[in-house]
Amino acid sequence: MSGNCNLRVNLSGFWMPPAMLAKAKSTRVDNAYERLKAEILNGELPPGFQAPEPDIAARLGMSRTPVREALIRLEAEGLVDLIPRRGAKVLAISQKDICEIFEILAELEGLAVKKAAGREVPCFLMQELEKLLSEADAALLQDDIEHWAELDDRFHRLIAQTCGNTRLEAEVISLLNQVHRANRVLLRLNRAPASRADDHRKIFEAIRAGRDDIGSEVARSHRLAGLETMKRLLQSSGLSQV
Amino acid sequence: MSGNCNLRVNLSGFWMPPAMLAKAKSTRVDNAYERLKAEILNGELPPGFQAPEPDIAARLGMSRTPVREALIRLEAEGLVDLIPRRGAKVLAISQKDICEIFEILAELEGLAVKKAAGREVPCFLMQELEKLLSEADAALLQDDIEHWAELDDRFHRLIAQTCGNTRLEAEVISLLNQVHRANRVLLRLNRAPASRADDHRKIFEAIRAGRDDIGSEVARSHRLAGLETMKRLLQSSGLSQV
DNA sequence: TCCATAAAATCTTATCGATATTATTATCAA
DNA sequence: TTGATAATAATATCGATAAGATTTTATGGA
Numbered sequence: 001m002s003g004n005c006n007l008r009v010n011l012s013g014f015w016m017p018p019a020m021l022a023k024a025k026s027t028r029v030d031n032a033y034e035r036l037k038a039e040i041l042n043g044e045l046p047p048g049f050q051a052p053e054p055d056i057a058a059r060l061g062m063s064r065t066p067v068r069e070a071l072i073r074l075e076a077e078g079l080v081d082l083i084p085r086r087g088a089k090v091l092a093i094s095q096k097d098i099c100e101i102f103e104i105l106a107e108l109e110g111l112a113v114k115k116a117a118g119r120e121v122p123c124f125l126m127q128e129l130e131k132l133l134s135e136a137d138a139a140l141l142q143d144d145i146e147h148w149a150e151l152d153d154r155f156h157r158l159i160a161q162t163c164g165n166t167r168l169e170a171e172v173i174s175l176l177n178q179v180h181r182a183n184r185v186l187l188r189l190n191r192a193p194a195s196r197a198d199d200h201r202k203i204f205e206a207i208r209a210g211r212d213d214i215g216s217e218v219a220r221s222h223r224l225a226g227l228e229t230m231k232r233l234l235q236s237s238g239l240s241q242v
Numbered sequence: 243m244s245g246n247c248n249l250r251v252n253l254s255g256f257w258m259p260p261a262m263l264a265k266a267k268s269t270r271v272d273n274a275y276e277r278l279k280a281e282i283l284n285g286e287l288p289p290g291f292q293a294p295e296p297d298i299a300a301r302l303g304m305s306r307t308p309v310r311e312a313l314i315r316l317e318a319e320g321l322v323d324l325i326p327r328r329g330a331k332v333l334a335i336s337q338k339d340i341c342e343i344f345e346i347l348a349e350l351e352g353l354a355v356k357k358a359a360g361r362e363v364p365c366f367l368m369q370e371l372e373k374l375l376s377e378a379d380a381a382l383l384q385d386d387i388e389h390w391a392e393l394d395d396r397f398h399r400l401i402a403q404t405c406g407n408t409r410l411e412a413e414v415i416s417l418l419n420q421v422h423r424a425n426r427v428l429l430r431l432n433r434a435p436a437s438r439a440d441d442h443r444k445i446f447e448a449i450r451a452g453r454d455d456i457g458s459e460v461a462r463s464h465r466l467a468g469l470e471t472m473k474r475l476l477q478s479s480g481l482s483q484v
Numbered sequence: 485t486c487c488a489t490a491a492a493a494t495c496t497t498a499t500c501g502a503t504a505t506t507a508t509t510a511t512c513a514a
Numbered sequence: 515t516t517g518a519t520a521a522t523a524a525t526a527t528c529g530a531t532a533a534g535a536t537t538t539t540a541t542g543g544a
Contacts, residue, residue, distance in 0.1 A: 498531100
């Protein structure tokens with residue numbers, strides 16, 4: 001058994017329980033989905049990238065059918081656009097898109113924090129949140145904006161996971177995915193954190209203290225402040241799409 | 243001219259006879275998608291209904307490929323569950339699902355009304371809203387709960403369309419679809435309107451007057467009150483799923 | 485020569501029917 | 515009853531073909 005074909009690589013880059021990795025059956029559709037999604041999120045497939053299905057299938061080493069099914073899923077998640085007779089295109093994000101998404105995120109993240117503060121959040125999630133906070137502080141001290149951005153993103157995703165509402169969690173994460181690359185590109189231009197760092201700490205403390213009112217309000221205004229930063233960065237960079 | 247032609251919004255409400263949709267759609271995938279979606283929403287395919295792909299394909303008179311692609315889209319919208327080696331299953335809604343969805347709807351509908359009140363809503367939409375309000379009044383006077391429920395649903399969908407945020411609109415409509423059958427079934431048991439009728443009027447007036455603060459608050463509490471009604475109906479009916 | 489139009493070639497998807505794979509069920513011996 | 519094994523059923527995937535749009539080429543008139 002030298003070439004273990006069942007060995008699954010976690011391409012999403014996020015932590016998964018070992019059981020999940022072991023059990024996850026590796027179908028070609030799932031494989032194509034995970035690989036394409038990872039490549040879109042990390043920028044290997046940049047916004048605007050466009051290719052016919054056969055090309056993508058060939059690149060992934062499989063036939064068109066599973067690729068097509070993966071693309072349909074990615075389209076439903078707002079990451080690609082399937083243009084009839086033109087192939088699949090990685091979506092670019094405009095200022096309007098960012099406004100729309102951040103406005104929704106402000107409400108949904110506010111709700112997520114409210115729900116999290118109103119329930120018993122599993123201990124390991126709180127510990128993970130706290131770890132992210134201290135690592136982010138450390139990254140800022142070292143001026144490591146790249147790493148800080150990564151931790152910022154993971155904090156927001158983890159918050160979504162604390163709320164206990166699975167649909168809310170999935171929707172927040174889907175929206176974060178849609179703006180993931182725009183976030184990264186603009187922060188790289190900015191070379192500075194896009195938000196007040198202590199907002200995250202406030203949110204964390206509010207959840208721990210069960211202060212749903214404070215928490216949700218901080219989360220909401222945090223996201224709306226982020227929107228203003230994004231708008232400013234878009235203006236100053238002169239980019240119409242990211 | 244981006245290729246979002248495949249994202250179609252049914253402006254006339256949400257339900258159309260399959261035959262009509264069949265003619266409008268050119269591809270079999272779209273055809274299968276629209277037909278299955280309509281059948282799920284109107285209850286022809288009830289929650290819990292389950293069938294292997296070949297059966298569904300045979301019923302729709304096409305091969306498995308387009309059916310499968312339609313099912314993947316429906317799964318992404320939370321209407322069906324694709325169970326490996328078991329076929330496609332129409333999702334049933336539990337009390338937990340209703341809680342999750344209504345909580346999110348409360349925030350998103352609140353935001354939608356806030357945005358609608360803060361902008362110039364196209365005249366024909368306001369007229370349509372007003373028409374729905376007076377028709378709903380008339381239906382109540384005649385004790386036509388069935389018709390009232392239909393108008394209530396259409397009001398909520400139309401509100402989503404006034405907000406100007408296309409993602410917000412799509413998400414609200416998707417959530418309304420997921421609870422559509424549950425709504426209908428429970429109202430039929432109840433034989434009475436599930437919410438204070440004048441809430442709708444208040445929301446309409448707030449949008450017209452540009453009072454985003456009032457409008458969003460009424461929309462939010464309206465939905466949360468609806469959640470309580472649903473919970474009560476579920477308890478009294480003894481149903482664990484709808 | 486230049487432009488408009490028609491015809492042909494090309495390219496890509498949409499769809500099909502068939503096959504390989506694999507989970508589930510049935511069967512049977514210990 | 516249990517565990518192994520065979521049979522079954524349904525999917526996952528493939529390769530091929532048809533349909534349809536786009537682009538290119540050919541053609542004829544000014």
